[in-house]
Amino acid sequence: MATVNPKALSVDLQAGVVPISKAASSLAALLKRARMQHQPIIVTQKGYPTGVILDIELFTALRELAEAAEAEGMLEVREIEG
Numbered sequence: 001m002a003t004v005n006p007k008a009l010s011v012d013l014q015a016g017v018v019p020i021s022k023a024a025s026s027l028a029a030l031l032k033r034a035r036m037q038h039q040p041i042i043v044t045q046k047g048y049p050t051g052v053i054l055d056i057e058l059f060t061a062l063r064e065l066a067e068a069a070e071a072e073g074m075l076e077v078r079e080i081e082g
Contacts, residue, residue, distance in 0.1 A: 017042045020050070 016039060023030055023043045034041050035055045043051040054062075 017044060020045045
């Protein structure tokens with residue numbers, strides 16, 4: 001089972017939060033930064049957090065943990081209606 005470094009879940013509030021306009025114009029650089037620093041980047045819209053850019057390794061580890069928790073009955077996964 002995957003393990004997640006607790007530091008990988010922390011967000012740098014100075015550099016780890018970007019408005020959607022900046023994210024749209026610099027997505028490649030943000031993806032590279034998330035991958036290199038192994039930390040999520042919060043994307044905001046009108047000042048409110050609306051999304052997260054994650055390193056694929058962190059995403060995969062979190063997904064595996066969620067699947068394991070669901071299999072053990074510790075987590076209920078719901079479909080998100082769009």
